Amino acid sequence: MTVATATKHWARERIVPAEVDRYLPADGDFIPDDEIHRLLTLTAEPDAAETRAILAKARAIETLTLSELATLMRVRDPELWAEMRAAAGDIKRKVYDNRIVTFAPLYCSSKCVNNCLYCGLRSSNSAVERRVLTQDDVRAETEALAGKLGHKRLVVVYGEHPESDVHYMAETIHTVYSVKVPVRKGWGQIRRVNVNAAPMSIAELSLLRESGLGTFQVFQETYDRRAYARLHPAGTIKSDFRWRLTAMHRAQEAGIDDNGIGVLYGLSDWRFELLGQQAHALEMERFCGIGPHTMSFPRLEPAVNTPFAEASRWRVSDADFERLVVLARLAVPYAGLIITARESPEMRRRLLPLGVTQMDAASNIGVGAYVDGQEKQKSSRQQFILGDPRGLDECIREWAAAGCITSFCTAGYRCGRTGKCIMDLLRSGAEGKFCKLNAILTFKEWLDDFGTPETQAVGAELLQRELDEVRQQQPAIWPTFQQHYQRIVAGERDLYF
Ligand code: SAM
Ligand code: SF4
Numbered sequence: 001m002t003v004a005t006a007t008k009h010w011a012r013e014r015i016v017p018a019e020v021d022r023y024l025p026a027d028g029d030f031i032p033d034d035e036i037h038r039l040l041t042l043t044a045e046p047d048a049a050e051t052r053a054i055l056a057k058a059r060a061i062e063t064l065t066l067s068e069l070a071t072l073m074r075v076r077d078p079e080l081w082a083e084m085r086a087a088a089g090d091i092k093r094k095v096y097d098n099r100i101v102t103f104a105p106l107y108c109s110s111k112c113v114n115n116c117l118y119c120g121l122r123s124s125n126s127a128v129e130r131r132v133l134t135q136d137d138v139r140a141e142t143e144a145l146a147g148k149l150g151h152k153r154l155v156v157v158y159g160e161h162p163e164s165d166v167h168y169m170a171e172t173i174h175t176v177y178s179v180k181v182p183v184r185k186g187w188g189q190i191r192r193v194n195v196n197a198a199p200m201s202i203a204e205l206s207l208l209r210e211s212g213l214g215t216f217q218v219f220q221e222t223y224d225r226r227a228y229a230r231l232h233p234a235g236t237i238k239s240d241f242r243w244r245l246t247a248m249h250r251a252q253e254a255g256i257d258d259n260g261i262g263v264l265y266g267l268s269d270w271r272f273e274l275l276g277q278q279a280h281a282l283e284m285e286r287f288c289g290i291g292p293h294t295m296s297f298p299r300l301e302p303a304v305n306t307p308f309a310e311a312s313r314w315r316v317s318d319a320d321f322e323r324l325v326v327l328a329r330l331a332v333p334y335a336g337l338i339i340t341a342r343e344s345p346e347m348r349r350r351l352l353p354l355g356v357t358q359m360d361a362a363s364n365i366g367v368g369a370y371v372d373g374q375e376k377q378k379s380s381r382q383q384f385i386l387g388d389p390r391g392l393d394e395c396i397r398e399w400a401a402a403g404c405i406t407s408f409c410t411a412g413y414r415c416g417r418t419g420k421c422i423m424d425l426l427r428s429g430a431e432g433k434f435c436k437l438n439a440i441l442t443f444k445e446w447l448d449d450f451g452t453p454e455t456q457a458v459g460a461e462l463l464q465r466e467l468d469e470v471r472q473q474q475p476a477i478w479p480t481f482q483q484h485y486q487r488i489v490a491g492e493r494d495l496y497f
Contacts, residue, residue, distance in 0.1 A: 010162040011113045014237045016201045023249045023287070024242060030283040031223050031245070032066070036275045039070035046071045051080050055087045058330040061095060061427045063285060069278050069331045073271055085354060088329040092355040095334055095426050099407040099439045100399050101358045102392065103153035103194070104145055105340075107383070108133045108172050110367045112159030114198075114238040116221070117231045118267065118312070120303030120383045121159050127305035131367040132163045138175045144370040146188035147181030149362050149392050150450030152408035152442065153192040155217070157365075160198035160237060169197065170211040177212065183449045186493035191410035194260070198237065199247035205254030214410070215293050218247040219262035223276020227268040231308075248284055248292075257419025258293040259284070260338070265316045266300030266309075270324050274331070281332050290419045294336040294358065295328060297321075301342050301384040309384065322350060329355030334426040341388040348388060352402060361395035363388075396446070397455040400462045408446055409438035411496035433474060437481055437497045440466050444488050 001009070024030070046054075054068045064072075075081060109132040115122045133141065145151045156172060158164040173193050181188040192214040199218055200208065208216070222228050225241050232239040248259045261280055263273040277295065285291045299316055303309050316324070329337060338358040339351050348359060364370050365382045396406045411434070412422055425434075440463065447459045467485070471478050477497075484495045 007113060007162055010165075011237055014160075014201075015240055015243045019201055019250055020240075020242045020246050023246045029242060029245055031225075031276050031279050033225070035066065036272055036279070039066060039275065040269075040271055042070065042074065045074050045076050048077075048080060051075055052083070055083065055330065058091060058333050059087060059094070061091070061333045061429075063281065063291060063333070064278070064331045066275055066278055066282075069275060069327065072327055072330060073274075084330065085326055088326045088355040089353050091329060091333045092337075092357065094429055096336075096357050097436055097439075098404050099409075099435055100352070100356070100404045101153070101336070101407050101409070102151070102395070103155055103192075103358065103360050104149070104151045104363050104392075105157050105196075105360060105365055106138075106141055106145065106154045106176070106370075107157045107365050107367045108138060109158050109161060109164035109168075110383070111161040111163055113161055114159075114236045115233050116238060117233075117308040118264065118300060118303070118306065120306050122306075123236075125305055132161075132168075133172070133368060135171060135175045137368055137371070138172045139179055141368065141370045142176045142179040142190055143181050143188075146179055146190050147183060148188075149370075150183070150188060150446050151362070151392070152190060152410060152446075153194070153214070154190050155194040155196050155215075155360075157196045158198075166200060166204040166207050169195065170207055173208075173211040173213060185448050185491045186445060188449070189494070191408075191414075191494070196260075199244050200250065202250045202254045205251050205256055209254055209256050213256070215258040215260045216251050216256045217260035217262065217294065217296065218244065219264060219296060219298065220244055220276070220280065221264040222267040222273060223263065223280070224268035224272055227314075231267060245280075248280075249287055252284075252288045252290065257288075257290055258422070259290075260294035260296060260336075261292045262296030262298060262338075264298050264300060265321065265324070266312050266314055268314050270314070270316050270320055274324055274327060277328070278331050281335070288420075290423055291332060292335045293419075293422070294338050295332060296338045296340070297325060297328070298340060298342055301387065303384040304382070306384075318347060318350075321347070322354065325351050325356070326354050334423055341386045342384070344387040345390060349398075349402075352399070352404065359395070361388075361390065362392040393450070393452050393455050396451070397458050400455070400458045403462070405439050405443050405462055405466060406446070407435065407439035408442035409435060409496065410442075411438045414496070434497050436466070436470065437474075437477070437484075440470070441484060441488050441495055444485065445493055448489070 111130045112121045194215040195213050196217040336357040339356045341363040
């Protein structure tokens with residue numbers, strides 16, 4: 001059998017129909033298109049009382065219904081919008097305090113059997129160099145990420161291809177976790193590996209779970225099924241809307257309970273997408289009582305030899321993007337919100353106070369690009385082109401100056417605080433207390449091991465304020481916490497609550 005035939009054969013076997021049908025009715029799914037279209041035809045602007053009642057529900061960390069979210073979308077009054085923005089920031093602080101979690105993407109392979117019109121890695125794009133990292137390559141990339149940059153959390157990303165199947169994924173995750181690099185005072189190490197990959201079967205996801213992943217992310221890309229069909233050519237695995245729509249159900253069944261969803265904004269009307277995503281979040285809650293751990297907001301970026309990415313009529317303006325982030329924050333108040341370096345530094349600055357909880361930094365999306373530094377700007381090696389090329393030190397300094405502590409905390413899944421447990425803790429505001437402690441410890445580690453003197457100075461001021469807050473607000477835990485902090489100062493690493 002030739003490689004091409006073997007690849008086709010592999011692709012044909014990917015979808016397990018029984019693992020779609022058991023979650024969906026034969027004649028439909030849980031995205032109520034007609035209802036969403038109906039809600040979008042309503043034009044009456046809600047009055048202040050109605051708007052504030054919905055905001056009160058969001059402030060109580062309750063998920064909004066489709067109708068409530070659609071009502072907030074119709075608010076035009078600038079004063080009410082100011083209240084909505086303020087509520088988004090308040091909810092973020094209530095659930096996550098002033099923490100911002102950071103991570104970096106690690107692209108392990110750029111081979112893909114799919115042909116998504118918007119993506120630089122699509123199979124028909126001959127302008128892209130293809131590469132699948134060997135385990136030695138993965139080790140070298142991890143050494144650069146954990147040893148030079150100081151990252152503790154990664155999202156590993158794969159094209160859908162037999163050379164990067166679930167066995168390869170599991171091996172790469174083991175390799176990433178095995179790397180330990182001596183640095184200034186302690187050591188560099190990746191402590192949480194999240195995965196962004198194509199939907200898989202329950203058996204494959206069980207294998208993935210055993211590798212010790214953090215969050216499993218699959219973005220639906222678009223909830224508009226007509227756009228979906230146009231953008232994902234028939235005959236490709238990804239053309240199966242329902243297989244993708246049930247990815248999170250299968251993950252839950254396989255025991256992966258931190259799951260991330262997302263929309264690629266710019267493929268269809270953003271208002272439809274946001275409501276579609278809300279229907280997905282509500283379905284996840286209905287199915288297993290656990291909504292999305294994270295929601296991602298990739299916005300369509302240019303990619304080499306990919307005209308669609310620049311020509312789409314649905315590209316989302318900065319003003320609308322800001323609105324939709326506020327709306328999403330209000331709609332699923334407990335979920336982590338991820339804004340990646342696809343966005344420019346200015347845009348990320350604008351979005352930070354509106355409820356964002358995670359941002360990547362020092363990101364490189366070329367396969368092998370953390371080692372081949374000079375190659376990092378080469379578009380022929382990337383899925384798309386990034387908007388924020390800044391390093392981690394600069395980002396951390398900026399976030400600290402804005403009053404946000406960068407957290408490298410990875411305690412949650414290692415202490416069993418995942419799925420329903422973490423959701424309940426987040427909803428009640430209790431998780432914020434653990435996280436504050438772990439944020440301080442990991443921030444101090446990073447400053448000592450990797451920070452420039454300039455960032456250490458800005459960070460020290462922030463740390464002092466944070467330490468004072470713990471001493472005053474958590475007196476019971478303060479003595480133990482202080483001991484942990486001193487041990488970190490002395491060079492011990494990876495202590496957590
Ligand atoms: N190949 C897997 C899949 O598609 O499910 C793994 C993830 S893919 C490498 C990562 C994500 O990048 C996609 O889900 C899509 O949302 C996003 N993406 C693709 N093309 C993009 C573009 N031109 N601009 C911004 N994001 C893009
Ligand atoms: Fe492949 Fe994912 Fe790109 Fe589609 S978005 S072509 S599945 S890498």
